[in-house]
Amino acid sequence: MDSETARSTPSMDEGFWESPLQKDGDADERLVQVEITSGGLNVDLHIENILKDETLSSFPQSTEDELGVLGFPNMAQSCYMNSTLQSLLTLRVFSQEIEQTEWAWDSVPSAELLRGFVAIRESCQSDNVFQKIYVLESFKSTVALQDPEFEDNRQKDAHEFFISVLNQMRTLYPLLWSAAQDTPGRSYTCPVEAHLLFHMLSTRSCKRCSGQSVTVEAFTNLSLDLEPGDSVCQALDRYLTETPLECDCQCGAKTSAMQLRFLSLPNVLVLHLKRFRFNPDWSLEKVNDAVLLSRDLGLNSGREAETEDSDAMGKYTLVSVLSHIGKSPLSGHYVSDGSFQGKGDTPPDQWLSYNDETVSWTSGSEVCQQRQCTAYLLFYERQVDQAMAWITRQVEMTSGGVNVYLQI
Numbered sequence: 403m404d405s406e407t408a409r410s411t412p413s414m415d416e417g418f419w420e421s422p423l424q425k426d427g428d429a430d431e432r433l434v435q436v437e438i439t440s441g442g443l444n445v446d447l448h449i450e451n452i453l454k455d456e457t458l459s460s461f462p463q464s465t466e467d468e469l470g471v472l473g474f475p476n477m478a479q480s481c482y483m484n485s486t487l488q489s490l491l492t493l494r495v496f497s498q499e500i501e502q503t504e505w506a507w508d509s510v511p512s513a514e515l516l517r518g519f520v521a522i523r524e525s526c527q528s529d530n531v532f533q534k535i536y537v538l539e540s541f542k543s544t545v546a547l548q549d550p551e552f553e554d555n556r557q558k559d560a561h562e563f564f565i566s567v568l569n570q571m572r573t574l575y576p577l578l579w580s581a582a583q584d585t586p587g588r589s590y591t592c593p594v595e596a597h598l599l600f601h602m603l604s605t606r607s608c609k610r611c612s613g614q615s616v617t618v619e620a621f622t623n624l625s626l627d628l629e630p631g632d633s634v635c636q637a638l639d640r641y642l643t644e645t646p647l648e649c650d651c652q653c654g655a656k657t658s659a660m661q662l663r664f665l666s667l668p669n670v671l672v673l674h675l676k677r678f679r680f681n682p683d684w685s686l687e688k689v690n691d692a693v694l695l696s697r698d699l700g701l702n703s704g705r706e707a708e709t710e711d712s713d714a715m716g717k718y719t720l721v722s723v724l725s726h727i728g729k730s731p732l733s734g735h736y737v738s739d740g741s742f743q744g745k746g747d748t749p750p751d752q753w754l755s756y757n758d759e760t761v762s763w764t765s766g767s768e769v770c771q772q773r774q775c776t777a778y779l780l781f782y783e784r785q786v787d788q789a790m791a792w793i794t795r796q797v798e799m800t801s802g803g804v805n806v807y808l809q810i
């Protein structure tokens with residue numbers, strides 16, 4: 403670790419962090435007993451806050467004034483960052499993964515990005531606007547340290563910011579994994595690799611000699627071309643359809659076919675709708691075509707026929723939409739809408755709309771109607787028992803990487 407160049411969070415007066423809305427001691431704690439049969443061990447796991455967000459659950463009947471606590475102030479055209487963070491915070495498995503591994507990154511100077519992300523999540527419990535500005539400015543500075551594109555206060559591309567944050571979190575993995583080796587019985591998990599990363603198999607086939615070459619690539623999102631009248635399902639199907647490829651084959655043919663398919667499926671699938679494209683004169687154009695925002699997606703990794711592996715099939719539900727509002731690629735405004743998963747009395751399909759410091763109630767169906775021409779990043783969560791997935795990972799970590807049979 404490079405402690406000389408690493409930054410740490412500047413100290414702040416403790417009182418500055420206090421908030422009248424902050425709640426303590428009401429954790430929704432469950433005790434789950436896990437028997438690891440092959441190891442002859444019994445492990446009790448306390449699962450805290452795994453199925454609820456204590457902040458959002460405090461506001462099932464809130465007015466829009468009260469909901470404003472959940473918003474982020476705009477610090478000179480920072481709506482691209484605010485919207486990206488709100489969408490990431492809607493992915494509870496992702497932010498919980500970061501919080502659960504605090505023991506691994508808390509004292510590592512170069513892991514400021516993870517500390518900053520958690521500080522922003524915690525700031526959602528506060529109506530102290532100065533605290534929010536402080537944590538948001540700190541986070542932006544941390545990202546800009548590795549990616550100077552985000553240093554100034556001009557409007558940026560939310561997709562590029564999203565990619566930069568994820569890449570920087572992934573870059574920390576080797577260091578944190580190595581540092582975690584000093585903690586007996588524990589193993590560090592990268593939040594991006596655990597939840598957003600997936601692999602695709604790219605196959606090039608020559609039509610003349612039938613020769614094939616394959617490559618495997620890792621992705622954290624897919625960028626989809628748009629055509630008028632598209633649905634998200636159609637745009638994704640087209641991405642996975644075999645396409646001609648200019649390529650010199652050793653048989654002398656100049657054209658091959660290329661096809662992509664999923665090798666693994668992520669817990670969160672992020673789709674980027676390509677709304678900015680270059681004209682023949684290299685001027686940038688905004689694509690305002692309406693896209694039918696599919697609420698559900700069904701994917702398979704191409705292994706199901708061979709293995710009957712249930713992991714090969716994935717059902718996904720839309721949980722967040724990040725939109726770019728504006729006709730021009732050089733201006734405009736970013737907003738985020740995210741599903742609200744509160745306690746039992748929450749109305750079905752309840753969503754929140756985040757427009758910087760303004761937050762309002764909406765619904766998933768309303769979002770899909772309103773954002774057809776502006777949706778830019780779509781976040782789909784895989785429909786699995788997230789609690790079970792979390793327990794499985796904890797057992798794997800607790801057992802030191804030994805393969806075990808999990809029985810609950």
Ligand SMILES: [Zn+2]
Nearest residue numbers: 608611651653
């Ligand atoms: Zn050939």
